[in-house]
Amino acid sequence: MEQHTLAQTLYGIPLNAYIIVSAVLFSIGVMGVLYRRNLIIIFMCIELMLNAVNLLLAAFGAYRGDSNGQVFVFFIMAVAAAEVAVGLAILMMIYRNTKSSDIDTLTRLKW
Amino acid sequence: MTLYIFYFLSFLAILSAFMVVFSKNPVHSVLYLIVTFFAIAGHYILLNAQFLAAVHIIVYAGAIMVLFLYVIMMLNLNKETEPHKSTYLKLAATVSGGIFMVVLIGSLKGVEKIENLNAANQSAGLIKNLGHVLYNDYMLPFEMASILFLTAMVGAVLLGKNELK
Numbered sequence: 001m002e003q004h005t006l007a008q009t010l011y012g013i014p015l016n017a018y019i020i021v022s023a024v025l026f027s028i029g030v031m032g033v034l035y036r037r038n039l040i041i042i043f044m045c046i047e048l049m050l051n052a053v054n055l056l057l058a059a060f061g062a063y064r065g066d067s068n069g070q071v072f073v074f075f076i077m078a079v080a081a082a083e084v085a086v087g088l089a090i091l092m093m094i095y096r097n098t099k100s101s102d103i104d105t106l107t108r109l110k111w
Numbered sequence: 112m113t114l115y116i117f118y119f120l121s122f123l124a125i126l127s128a129f130m131v132v133f134s135k136n137p138v139h140s141v142l143y144l145i146v147t148f149f150a151i152a153g154h155y156i157l158l159n160a161q162f163l164a165a166v167h168i169i170v171y172a173g174a175i176m177v178l179f180l181y182v183i184m185m186l187n188l189n190k191e192t193e194p195h196k197s198t199y200l201k202l203a204a205t206v207s208g209g210i211f212m213v214v215l216i217g218s219l220k221g222v223e224k225i226e227n228l229n230a231a232n233q234s235a236g237l238i239k240n241l242g243h244v245l246y247n248d249y250m251l252p253f254e255m256a257s258i259l260f261l262t263a264m265v266g267a268v269l270l271g272k273n274e275l276k
Binding site: 012013016017018019020021023024025026027028029030031032034035036037038040041043044045047048051054055058059061062067068070071073074075077078079080081082083084085086088089090091092093095101 | 117124125128137141147148154158159162163166167174175178183186188196200203204207211215216244248249252259260262264267268
């Protein structure tokens with residue numbers, strides 16, 4: 001009975017719907033990175049992109065009945081957590097040195 | 112019924128993702144991002160990946176977003192101090208984001224013919240099955256993740272120190 005309802009659930013929602021939702025979320029992340037100048041917002045948009053990919057991976061895994069996709073999502077989450085810790089530390093160091101959260105101040109890294 | 116839940120969650124996720132980008136106050140952006148994460152957790156439950164949903168809420172809404180809020184409060188960014196890009200650049204960002212979305216959807220359109228649902232493995236997302244896979248097939252990556260966390264912790268502490276003597 002449970003399997004029946006799950007099959008109905010997955011069949012009721014076409015896989016294309018998940019692809020579209022993930023693509024839209026990823027594109028919003030890309031647009032946010034290009035749109036804003038605040039470092040923290042840009043960082044949040046990167047998180048948004050990671051989550052869009054996670055959702056698509058989980059959807060593919062569920063539609064194939066394969067656990068490996070979900071394990072991959074689990075690892076992506078672990079890497080994202082580590083990335084956020086280091087990234088926010090770097091961001092705080094930048095803020096301490098430049099006294100601004102504007103990404104354009106970082107153009108001086110060129111020299 | 113589930114289709115309506117799917118539409119609702121998708122709408123919520125996309126709307127709050129837009130609000131993350133467009134809200135003036137960074138604190139509001141963080142709060143909208145939390146809404147997006149909860150909507151994505153709802154999607155995971157819909158996909159029968161309960162463990163993933165729980166981990167997602169704990170890691171993202173519990174840990175990462177608290178870290179973001181903490182940094183915003185500490186840097187005192189909770190008001191709009193950010194100079195804006197020119198309208199021209201904003202338009203370019205929006206148009207290129209839209210074109211990117213079209214390309215992405217167009218290129219992924221062909222995968223709709225996924226093979227039939229594996230009826231024997233309906234419980235792929237349940238914690239018993241997932242733990243079995245994680246601790247058998249992915250033992251080495253799992254241990255590597257712990258080393259990654261250790262490195263990240265050392266790096267964060269090192270970067271966060273005021274002055275290196």
